[in-house]
Amino acid sequence: MTTTSTTTATSSTEQPSRIAVVTGASRGLGRSMALHLAARGWGVVGTYQSRPDAADEVVEAVRAAGGTATFLPLDAGDPSSAPAFADALRARLQETFGRDTFDALVNNAGVGLSKPFVETTEEDLDRLLAIHVKTPYLLTQQLLALLVDGGQVLNVSSGLTRFAGPGSSAYAAAKGAVEVLTRYQAQELGARRIRVNVLRPGAIATDFNGGAVRDNAQYNAAVSAMIALGRPGEADEIGAGVAAILSDDLRWADGAAIELSGGQRL
Numbered sequence: 001m002t003t004t005s006t007t008t009a010t011s012s013t014e015q016p017s018r019i020a021v022v023t024g025a026s027r028g029l030g031r032s033m034a035l036h037l038a039a040r041g042w043g044v045v046g047t048y049q050s051r052p053d054a055a056d057e058v059v060e061a062v063r064a065a066g067g068t069a070t071f072l073p074l075d076a077g078d079p080s081s082a083p084a085f086a087d088a089l090r091a092r093l094q095e096t097f098g099r100d101t102f103d104a105l106v107n108n109a110g111v112g113l114s115k116p117f118v119e120t121t122e123e124d125l126d127r128l129l130a131i132h133v134k135t136p137y138l139l140t141q142q143l144l145a146l147l148v149d150g151g152q153v154l155n156v157s158s159g160l161t162r163f164a165g166p167g168s169s170a171y172a173a174a175k176g177a178v179e180v181l182t183r184y185q186a187q188e189l190g191a192r193r194i195r196v197n198v199l200r201p202g203a204i205a206t207d208f209n210g211g212a213v214r215d216n217a218q219y220n221a222a223v224s225a226m227i228a229l230g231r232p233g234e235a236d237e238i239g240a241g242v243a244a245i246l247s248d249d250l251r252w253a254d255g256a257a258i259e260l261s262g263g264q265r266l
Contacts, residue, residue: 005195016043018106019102021089021143023047023074024109026054028206031238033106034058038067040243043097045089047074047109070096076109077127079134086142086175092147093146101243104152104246105143107178114167125170132174137181138266152194152246154216157257159202163265179257186255195254197245202261203232 020037024030025046034044044062048055048071056069062069072088075081094100094172110132113124140153147153157179160172182198189196203223205214213223213232224231241260242251 015097015099016041018098018104019043019045019048019093019097020104020106021045021102022106022108023139023242024049025075025138026051026058026071029057029204029235029238030106030108032235033241033242034069035061035065036071036239036243037105037246039063039065040188040247041067042104042243042246043067045092045096045102046068046071047076047085049073049075049109059235068096074109075149076131076135079130079138082135082138083144084097085139086146089143101146101148101149102110102151104154106154106156106242106246107140109135110156115170116167118141118167118172120225128170128174129177133177133181134170136178144189144194147194151195152195153185153196154242154245155179155185155196155198157182157198157200159200159259159261159264161200162259164201182257183255190254195251197250197253197256197258199238199242199245200257200259200261201233201238202227202236202259204235204262205232208236223264226265227261228266231262232262233262 020042022030022044025034026048036044039043046055046058046069059069059071070092072092074085090100093102113128117125136155154176157175160168161176161179178197182196186196203213213220220232237256238260245258
C-alpha cells in the first residue's frame with residue numbers, strides 16, 4: 001500500500017476536539033459523512049482507493065467550510081494493508097492534528113454486486129468478504145491502539161440484511177457478518193468504553209453498484225414503491241445521520257443496528 005496522500009486542509013488556528021476516520025470518504029455516502037462531520041466540528045481523515053482527485057475535492061469542500069481534513073490511500077480489497085495503514089495514520093494524525101489518537105472510526109468503504117446466487121463465483125464471494133468483512137475486522141484491530149478510550153466504531157451494513165433483494169446474496173451475507181461482528185465488538189470493547197454500532201442504509205440514489213437506484217428510472221420507481229416515504233434516500237441524509245449517530249446525543253447506543261431507509265419494506 002502506498003502512503004502518498006492528498007493535500008491536508010487546515011483553515012483554523014484551533015484544532016478540532018474530535019477526529020473521525022472514515023473509509024471510502026472520497027465519494028458517495030462516505031463523502032457526505034465527511035462533510036457532515038466536518039460541519040459539526042470534527043476533523044476528518046478519509047480514505048480513497050484510486051481517485052486522489054476526488055479526495056482532493058472533499059478536502060477543498062471541507063476547507064471552504066472552515067474545517068480540517070486529510071486523506072490517505074487504502075485498498076479495502078487488501079486486508080494485509082491494515083498494519084501499514086495504521087502506521088501511516090499515526091504519522092498523519094500527528095502531522096495534521098498534533099496528536100496520535102482519534103475518536104471515531106467509520107468502516108464505510110465497500111462495493112456492490114448484483115448477481116444471482118447460482119451465478120456468483122468464488123472470486124466474487126472472496127472479493128466481497130475481503131472488502132466488507134476481513135478488512136474492517138483487521139483494520140479495526142490495528143487501529144484500536146490509536147482509538148481513544150470512550151471512542152466509537154460505526155460499521156456500515158445494508159437494509160438487505162433485513163429484507164431480501166434478488167441478486168444480493170453475497171453482498172447481504174457479507175453485511176450480515178458485519179452486523180454479528182458489531183455485537184461482538186460492542187461486548188468486548190466495552191471495557192474501554194468504546195461504543196460500536198452498525199448503520200443500515202436503505203436504497204440510496206448514488207453511483208453505488210453502477211448507479212442503478214439513481215440512474216435507472218424503472219428501477220427507481222420500483223424501489224420507491226417499497227418505501228413508506230415514497231422515494232429512495234439521498235447521500236446527504238445518510239451523512240447527516242452518521243453525524244447524529246456519532247454525536248453525544250446517542251451516547252447510550254451500543255451494539256445497536258440503526259436503519260436509515262425511509263421505511264423500506266416495512
